[in-house]
Amino acid sequence: MAEFFATLKSDFIKCFVTKNRWTFITEGLSTTLKITLLSCIMGIVIGLILAIVRSTYDKNYKEMHGGIGKSLLAVANFIANIYLTVIRGTPVVVQLMIMYYIIFAASDNGVLVAVSAFGINSGAYVAEIFRSGIMSIDNGQFEAGRSLGFGYIQTMLFIVFPQAFKSVLPALANEFIVLLKETSVAGYVAIQDLTKGGDIIRGATYETFMPLLAVAGIYLVMVIFFTKLVNILERRLRKSER
Amino acid sequence: MNDNIIKVCGLKKHFVGGTVKALDGIDLEIKRGEVIVIIGPSGCGKSTFLRSLNLLEKPTSGNIFFNGVDINDPKVDINTHRQKMGMVFQQFNLFPHLSIRKNITLAPIKLLKKPKETAEKEAMSLLKRVGLEDRAEAYPSQLSGGQKQRIAIVRALAMDPEVMLFDEPTSALDPEMVGEVLDVMKELAQEGMTMAVVTHEMGFAKEVADRVIFMDGGKIEEMGTPEEIFGNPKSPRLRDFLGKVL
């Protein structure tokens, strides 16, 4: 038994203390969090734009009078649909590699590559979250706004979006958690995130057990933490609905 | 000088590619200050007609003149006309994310560019009129149905409309709350507001209406004073309808 702990201790020292190897974990973690947060923000911006285009099209297109506005909306909706189909129809790792080897081939800024890939990917999923949020608002709310004299955009801005945003907040927070785990494939394109950090230690020490378990443990703790946060948020929101 | 506030000519509205003729040729003039009550069996097109008046429902054909302007003309900015046409819905449609005060002041502040203080002062005096001045900070979910509907009326009145449209304003209410909403509407009528009211409250129609319109199958089947409609109905359909509801 004592022997076991002694080995464990020496393994631990080898993996994390010697040559300051723990910095692979901490720096990797900071890269992972940076990529997750930035892609999440990018995803929300892209998702919001896509959702506005798609729900505007669904709600208004048939009623619109012909003209430049109608044609623009049709084109925007067409592009949005292609975006959604392509992004959701291909693996995120492949998208990441395309970003790295083709689009940003000249750049060695790993975070930029990862944020672009994951942000663009997340945007497609966030778009559907926002759209379902917008669609979940009773049409009576929309009509009440219009009957007071608000235009389409004003009604969306003052009446529909605030309610829709509240109803999708938990789903958005969930998307953040999904992204956190999804970014673990960033190592494919030489980005040193948390997973890659553990992998580097594994390669240097020929120890598999410690570094991988440490990495898994850190992901798990973060996911549990953020899930708790989402639950608290959900409860708060429900309370404010009364 | 014509004193018609609303004039409807040959109004038709078809749904589902023309298979449902919700409105099948309506002609009507509404005078300033007049109270019109629209009655008729379920599905006859009452809501569709009322909602066409402010273009929430886009007519298939026909014209709707509001203050002499054909608001169905694509070149007309419908939003500015809607500001002058208040609407009250069966399901209230208050904004649940805003306090009562904000529900009422949102449109006057954003659309009429009223200073916040002015809008809030006017909101308070309107709330006083309907006996709800103490609920300004509450949220819609904290109110009873009757209170919600009175707030919805106030919200529309805050825009200082020239005409008020009511689509079955008391149909979603518990019976004991119907009276408080009808009282507000009666008062409004006495003050000279032009009103078009779809309702199943025949008592209200008899007491308040200047003119009662009986619709059936997307058409105006019969029209007259409450005395004529309820005392001396001519159309067999109207007689049949009144036999069921009275």
Ligand SMILES: Nc1ncnc2c1ncn2[C@@H]1O[C@H](COP(=O)(O)OP(=O)(O)OP(=O)(O)O)[C@@H](O)[C@H]1O
């Ligand atoms: N959006 C729609 N799509 C298809 N049909 C519709 C639509 N709205 C109304 N209709 C049809 O048009 C007709 C008139 O409907 P409307 O709601 O105006 O009747 P109503 O007189 O208000 O009835 P109620 O007393 O039940 O409210 C009905 O046959 C209805 O089914």
Ligand SMILES: [Mg+2]
């Ligand atoms: Mg109706």
